Amino acid sequence: MTENNDTKPKIETESTENTGLKEEYAYLDRGGFSSEKFKIELRGLPKFYGIAELKKLMNQKLGLNTSKIKRPKNGSHWLFACFQNEEERSKAITALNGFSWKGKTLIAEVAKPAPDPLVRKRKLEEEGTGPDKKKGDENNKSQEERLKDATIPYWNVPYEEQLKLKEKEIRNILMKYDNEVWKINKERRDEIEAKRKLHNGLSFDLKPIVPSPVIEGYRNKCEFTVGIDDETKKPTVGFRLGSYVTGTVGVAPIQSLNHISDQTKKAVLIFQEFVRKSNLAPFSPADYSGYWRYLTVRHSKFNGEIMLIIALHPQALTTEELEKLKADLKEHFNSDETAACGIKSIYYELIIKKRVGEDGSKPIHLMGSTHIIDVILGRQFRISPEAFFQVNTAGAEILYQNAIDLSQTTSDSTVIDICCGTGTIGLCFAKHCGRVLGVELVSEAVRDARANAELNCLDNCEFFAGRAEDALPSVMARAGGDQLVAVVDPPxxxxxxxxxxxxxxxxxxxxxxxxxxxxxxAVKNFVDLARASSKTLRGAPFTPVRAVPVDMFPYTKHVELVVLFERESEATLKSPSEEDVNITMDDNKEINSKDEQNTEAELDVNMVQNET
Structure with a gap:
């Protein structure tokens, strides 16, 4: 924890040591914005709080304008908050220092900026004390092996063994959930223990992991960085070998990675050829110079069509120079090689550091189709540059089919698709239920969901834009009937x-x-769904009945999980204990403060409906 109140360390330029120190902080004066430049240290925080809760206090209640909050690895009662300029930082210190929050008195002071990790790493390596000197065998690995370790850590593990490792991890996570519910629901401990005897240590049924139908080249979307290959010293489109915070900026080629399709790899090489023959350097995170940032490739597994989204920083390029660059891109991709690769759609995006309150940049259509089409469970989906779509198309079919089977929907059921994205889950449910109502925050995704419903000639699906927590009351009111099934696929x-x-x-x-x-x-959500009834959680708890892990990401440690929850009978409810009331008291205050917003959310939903 730092106690230094200076905005920068005091630097004496006479000595070599201080010259090196000055280099470590030179990034603060390069002209680009850094969250380190106007940073405060906030101490004395209460034992239990959330970052979202703290942001609400700072930005809404105190009228501050934080750009970033950084929680250190070695502390829970202190953190860093960053601002856009000195005026905003000073205002924050005045408001927060001495402020009483949750029974604690906060301490806010100017924080010393962190040294440039890349400069520091190079300095330590020159001195023979850098981290690479201490890694032993790790330092003897080839670049290809290090790239595989970073992106597909199970690259040298047989697939059957991968599945066992993931199944074990899922069981451990669900046991943590079980133990948490056991702790907070004292009156149900005997029931939980009895169920555990039936289900091999868990209070519900955990099915064996479902393997991915495809384990090679399964990804239909990849985002590649443009940088310099440490080995060839050439501009390369690939993956970073590490993060900047660890002092790593090198980019390695992706041809050896087996979770990326050959078609995607060809598209990457076609773009890489253009980057290398252009007179524009890749963007450098070390000094904010350069142009090319990244390339996103979206690959339809249905018809092989590929979409490219090319992102660059325009720096000081004039309008005429940008137009020339776009014309060159069109010429480069108007070739037989491009057609053979299946590239059908190209977008470009200008990436500039956005300020707080500003909207981020959006992809702009350059040439070809505006969308590509993929298929899940016989449903067609148009994919736009920013649309969410499961990265493993074949795995998504398995995932969604398991969700449908667990739901036990009938023609009388209404499915509430929460965080519906472009409607993939809801539209797959459509023929298994009477009606689908989807809720999604991103309005562009809602437009895609409606277009996908029309594309598949489905007239029992409606989609609404808004935050789930705000729009749900109005959407639920539209549902009618008593057979509501909620499907949740959140971030x-x-x-x-x-x-x-x-x-x-x-x-x-x-x-x-x-x-x-x-x-x-997701364990926190699971626990809150199962928590005993209280003044806030008035309805009966949801209890997990069955869980199915699905491997969507072979060669990585990630795995999807589908859980069926069923609501307990109202007859089993007891009056909330004092402990239950205390647990949800803060949430109750937040809900009450949103009562008026629920009415506003209902108006928003109606407006969205009228747009249709």
Whole structure:
């Protein structure tokens, strides 16, 4: 923990030692914005708090304007908060220093910026004390092996063994969930113990992991970095060997990686050829110079069509120079080689560091089709540059079919597809239920979902834009009937607590399918779904019945998990204990503060419907 109140370390230029120190902080004066430049250290934080909760305090209640919050690895009661300029930083220190929050008095001070990790690493290596000097056998690995270790850590593990490792990890995660529920639901401990005897140590049924139908070249989307290959010293389109914070900026070619298709690799080489013959250097994260940033390749497994999204930093290029560059790109990709590779759609994107409150850049169509088409369970889906689509198409069919089978939907069921994206899950459910209502934050994805429903001639699906926690009350009210099945496929961080609360309090939802790409992160949601009823969580808890792990990412440590939750009978409910009330008291305050926003969310949903 630093106690230094200086914005920068004091640097004396006379000595060689201080000259080296100056180099470590030279990045602060290069003109580009760095979150390290206007940083504060915030100490005295309470034992239990969330980053989202802290941001709400700082930005909404205190009217501050944080650009980033950094929690150090070795501390939970202190962290760094970054701002855009000195005025905003000073305002934050004045507001936070001495402020009482959750019974704790906060301490806010100017924080010393971190040294440039790349410069520091090189300096240590010159002195013979760098981290690479201490790695032993790791330092003897080839670049290809290091790349495989970073991207597909199970590259040298037989597939059957990979499945065993993933199945073991899932069991460990679910046991943590079970133990947490056992701790907070004292009156149910005997019941949990009895179920564990039936299900091999868990209180519910865990099915064997389902293998991926395809294990080689399965990825339909990859984002590649443009940089310099440490071995050839040439501009290369590939993957970074490490992060900048570890002092690594080198990019390695991807031809040896077996989870990327040959067609994608060819597309990468075609673009790499253009980068190398251009007079524009790759972007350098060390000094913010250069142009080429990254290349995203989307590959339809249905018809082999490929979409490219080319991203660059324009630096000081004039409008005329940018137009010339676009014309050169069109000429380069208007070739027999491009056609043979299946490249059908090309976008470009200008990447400039955005300020707080500004919208990020968007891909701009350059040539070819505006979308490519892929297919899951017989449904066609148009894929736009930013659309979410499972990266393993064949695996997605297995994943969604398991979700459908677990749901036990009928023609009388209404499926509420939460975090629906471009509608892939809901549209696959459509022929197995009476109606699908989807909710998604990203309005562009909602437009794609509606287009996909039309593409598949489905008239029992509706999609609405809005945050799940805000839009759910209105969408649930539209559902009608008593057979509601919720399907949840949230981002890695999981659902907001208010969305969990809406699901708990909508008693017509009897069954819930939770699909998670990060089961460890989803455990908190699982626990809140199963928590005993309280003043906030008024509806009966959801109890897990069956879980199915599906391997969507061969050669990596990641695995998808589908869990069926069923609502307990109201007859089994007991009055909430004092402990339960205390646990949810803060959430209750947050829900009450959102009552007026729910009405506003309903208006938003109606407006979206009218746009249709």
């Amino acid at each position: 890695r961080a999981g659902l907001h607590m208010r969305a969990i609360t809406q699901l708990r309090n909508t008693k017509k939802v009897k069954r819930l399918i939770y699909i998670s790409c990060s089961p460890a992160s």
